[in-house]
Amino acid sequence: MSTEAIAQSIDRARRGVGVGGSGRGPRRGRSPGGRSRIATLLLFAIPSLILLVLLNLYPVLYAGQQSLRNGDLLSAGDFVGVQNYLTVVGQPQFQRAAVFTVVFTVVAVFGSWAVGLALALLLRTRIPAGGFFKVLLLLPWVVPVVVSATSWNWLVATPQSPLPILAQALGFGNVLFLADPLLAQILVCVFKVWISFPFMMMMMASALAAVDVNVYEASKVDGASSWQTFRQITLPMISRSTFISWILMTIFSVNDFPTIFLLTGGGPVNATQTLVVLAYQTVFQNYQTGPGVAIAFLMTIVLVFISVLLYRQIRKVNIE
Amino acid sequence: MTTNNGSSFTRRAFLGGSTAAAAAALLAACSPGGSGGGAGGGKALKFWNMPWGGTQFNPLDKKITTAYSPKGSLPPATYQTIQWANFTQTFSSAIASNTGPAVSSGGGTQAFQFAQQGKIAYADNLLDSWKKNGIYDDFLPGLVDTLKTDKGYAAVPYNLDVRVSWYNKALMQQAGAEVPTTWDEYRDVCAKLKKIGVYGFGQGSGAGNFTGSHILTAFMINNGGGLFNAKKEPDATNAANVEAMDFILELVKNGYSDPAAATYTSANVQSQWKAKKFGYGWDGAGLPQGAVGDVAGDLLVGDPLTSPSGKTGGLYFPNNIMMYKNTPSQEGSEAFLTYYYKNMAQLWTKNTGIGLPPLKSIAETAEFKQNQNNVKILSDWQPIFKTWAAPGTTGLFYNIANTVDGTQPMINFAQSIFGGKTDATNALTTLQNALEGLMK
Numbered sequence: 001m002s003t004e005a006i007a008q009s010i011d012r013a014r015r016g017v018g019v020g021g022s023g024r025g026p027r028r029g030r031s032p033g034g035r036s037r038i039a040t041l042l043l044f045a046i047p048s049l050i051l052l053v054l055l056n057l058y059p060v061l062y063a064g065q066q067s068l069r070n071g072d073l074l075s076a077g078d079f080v081g082v083q084n085y086l087t088v089v090g091q092p093q094f095q096r097a098a099v100f101t102v103v104f105t106v107v108a109v110f111g112s113w114a115v116g117l118a119l120a121l122l123l124r125t126r127i128p129a130g131g132f133f134k135v136l137l138l139l140p141w142v143v144p145v146v147v148s149a150t151s152w153n154w155l156v157a158t159p160q161s162p163l164p165i166l167a168q169a170l171g172f173g174n175v176l177f178l179a180d181p182l183l184a185q186i187l188v189c190v191f192k193v194w195i196s197f198p199f200m201m202m203m204m205a206s207a208l209a210a211v212d213v214n215v216y217e218a219s220k221v222d223g224a225s226s227w228q229t230f231r232q233i234t235l236p237m238i239s240r241s242t243f244i245s246w247i248l249m250t251i252f253s254v255n256d257f258p259t260i261f262l263l264t265g266g267g268p269v270n271a272t273q274t275l276v277v278l279a280y281q282t283v284f285q286n287y288q289t290g291p292g293v294a295i296a297f298l299m300t301i302v303l304v305f306i307s308v309l310l311y312r313q314i315r316k317v318n319i320e
Numbered sequence: 321m322t323t324n325n326g327s328s329f330t331r332r333a334f335l336g337g338s339t340a341a342a343a344a345a346l347l348a349a350c351s352p353g354g355s356g357g358g359a360g361g362g363k364a365l366k367f368w369n370m371p372w373g374g375t376q377f378n379p380l381d382k383k384i385t386t387a388y389s390p391k392g393s394l395p396p397a398t399y400q401t402i403q404w405a406n407f408t409q410t411f412s413s414a415i416a417s418n419t420g421p422a423v424s425s426g427g428g429t430q431a432f433q434f435a436q437q438g439k440i441a442y443a444d445n446l447l448d449s450w451k452k453n454g455i456y457d458d459f460l461p462g463l464v465d466t467l468k469t470d471k472g473y474a475a476v477p478y479n480l481d482v483r484v485s486w487y488n489k490a491l492m493q494q495a496g497a498e499v500p501t502t503w504d505e506y507r508d509v510c511a512k513l514k515k516i517g518v519y520g521f522g523q524g525s526g527a528g529n530f531t532g533s534h535i536l537t538a539f540m541i542n543n544g545g546g547l548f549n550a551k552k553e554p555d556a557t558n559a560a561n562v563e564a565m566d567f568i569l570e571l572v573k574n575g576y577s578d579p580a581a582a583t584y585t586s587a588n589v590q591s592q593w594k595a596k597k598f599g600y601g602w603d604g605a606g607l608p609q610g611a612v613g614d615v616a617g618d619l620l621v622g623d624p625l626t627s628p629s630g631k632t633g634g635l636y637f638p639n640n641i642m643m644y645k646n647t648p649s650q651e652g653s654e655a656f657l658t659y660y661y662k663n664m665a666q667l668w669t670k671n672t673g674i675g676l677p678p679l680k681s682i683a684e685t686a687e688f689k690q691n692q693n694n695v696k697i698l699s700d701w702q703p704i705f706k707t708w709a710a711p712g713t714t715g716l717f718y719n720i721a722n723t724v725d726g727t728q729p730m731i732n733f734a735q736s737i738f739g740g741k742t743d744a745t746n747a748l749t750t751l752q753n754a755l756e757g758l759m760k
Binding site: 072073074075153157158159160174176178179184261262263264265266267268269270281282284285286287288 | 406408409412415416433434437439525526527528578579580581582583584585587588591592595597721722726727728729731732735736739758760
């Protein structure tokens with residue numbers, strides 16, 4: 001296979017079209033019949049669109065006006081403008097939660113991606129009982145987070161729990177996995193990676209399956225090492241799926257409420273508090289609806305910004 | 321052509337039908353008379369109750385409720401169990417949309433929040449009628465007044481959630497310790513328990529576990545302090561509180577408290593009792609009924625402690641039943657509650673697991689007296705209990721719900737004290753500032 005053919009294969013793979021496929025380029029123009037068909041499809045979609053807009057837009061607008069008031073769960077309160085936003089942004093607790101949200105998200109996204117990709121590559125090779133392992137590896141994603149969080153709590157919470165006993169046996173002393181702020185932060189990040197890697201593994205496995213094996217054979221003929229093959233062929237060819245999975249996992253992680261709330265409740269002393277947990281506690285424990293919703297809105301804005309950046313990256317990959 | 325026409329007709333009809341269905345669904349959802357209906361919209365009176373006990377509680381409670389046969393034209397009652405998970409949201413959204421109950425129990429401070437919003441029907445008339453039929457005088461001393469506000473009684477007492485000391489008698493014997501009655505004696509007990517590898521200050525303040533902050537407040541009240549002054553303003557940094565927290569920090573720093581306790585859930589705390597790692601500690605009245613395994617029979621309620629200032633005291637939560645303005649008949653709500661209070665004794669005599677009874681007549685039944693721990697709590701602890709409002713006032717009030725009752729500043733405060741890496745004044749000052757920020 002020539003270099004040009006490999007380039008074409010890579011391009012087709014990025015567009016999700018196999019070597020033997022019949023992928024067509026984007027259509028340059030639309031016939032009147034095509035326009036009519038689109039109009040018909042749009043008409044079919046209108047009822048659902050109306051419902052979607054009403055069901056999503058109304059709560060968003062309602063929440064938006066709540067964030068500009070000083071009400072609580074029962075009363076709307078007085079209009080205070082952007083005061084809630086200014087107040088929460090100036091609070092050290094918000095700043096700490098924002099920093100930990102970034103750390104938690106970065107570790108979750110790249111940690112789960114690294115583990116997921118490694119396992120996806122491993123499972124491509126022929127190993128005995130590969131199907132069994134695939135199912136087994138999906139369990140952390142499949143099991144309800146309430147169950148897994150409770151299990152992890154049982155593993156680490158008290159000095160009589162299995163992991164502290166193991167740590168003591170290994171000479172680390174009395175390790176307080178949840179009571180020590182740093183260890184608690186590490187623990188929730190590791191837990192998040194653990195429950196998230198199966199998703200990444202599936203995403204990467206499907207991306208890897210779309211890569212033409214002839215490309216690997218060609219690179220082998222050209223004398224590329226395993227690392228070079230991974231860096232120069234595998235990663236670029238799965239980059240589109242990678243960016244999509246990063247976007248999704250960023251959204252999942254920033255909005256991940258149960259992991260933190262069930263495992264540590266944001267403690268000890270707010271050490272593991274993320275923005276979504278802070279927003280919940282502000283609204284439902286402290287009954288401060290305005291500041292709580294303001295936090296949620298700020299999170300949304302940042303998430304949209306990050307998503308746009310990553311989408312641009314996907315477009316860039318497509319263009320290249 | 322025919323086919324085309326037919327196809328075109330079908331498509332339009334489908335689209336039109338879909339749009340109409342969507343619009344109808346939306347209109348139905350937005351209509352005040354939409355699904356769910358308001359309590360005031362139907363004939364029956366809605367009674368919402370929480371799962372206060374074990375699995376047998378709500379079925380028996382429902383049986384009592386549905387057996388209610390009102391006189392004349394008064395409405396009958398329907399029964400709905402409301403789970404504790406997200407109950408604040410459940411009540412808030414229902415009350416705000418006028419689809420809530422006519423009568424309900426709920427969180428201990430819930431009535432004061434809804435009273436602030438003008439949603440509560442005050443119980444003054446009901447209590448007046450109960451003065452005539454004997455129910456009023458049947459309440460344990462001081463209990464009714466904990467629910468009194470400036471505008472009237474926000475609710476009536478239903479069951480008591482308490483914080484008391486517990487000890488494992490076998491471990492205490494093994495350590496050669498006697499049940500303490502003063503703070504000094506308690507410190508000595510902790511030291512003796514530590515020698516056998518057992519913690520004497522057993523508690524927890526992890527995810528979803530608010531007991532730790534309750535215990536700290538109980539020690540403040542024990543020392544004549546508390547979190548609110550007579551003006552119902554936060555007063556966390558008073559001298560009695562500082563002295564109490566100094567004492568607690570001494571217990572923590574001496575290793576009498578489990579170093580991981582700051583993050584213990586209720587289940588973790590129970591597992592420590594079960595593992596015989598806690599020899600003396602603080603919890604609710606239902607500790608032996610929890611997952612404490614074989615040690616349940618060894619768990620006994622301790623004596624109230626006398627602080628260095630010579631004071632006694634503790635913290636309790638008078639859970640209550642409230643009436644709402646949104647009712648088919650206020651007279652009906654009151655008639656139902658009178659019936660309910662006359663017939664609810666079996667919730668205790670049949671051991672459903674509900675908290676301690678509010679009525680002396682129930683406390684005096686042979687069935688209730690079979691549980692000596694509960695008898696001791698009512699005889700020794702109940703007279704000295706105070707509410708969150710201590711030391712300033714006796715009655716609960718609106719701001720308690722959004723400042724101290726399960727709020728994040730209280731959890732942070734407890735975790736910082738149990739972590740032992742702070743001093744009393746700093747921790748209390750941080751708490752005071754946070755509470756002031758939450759006041760409305």
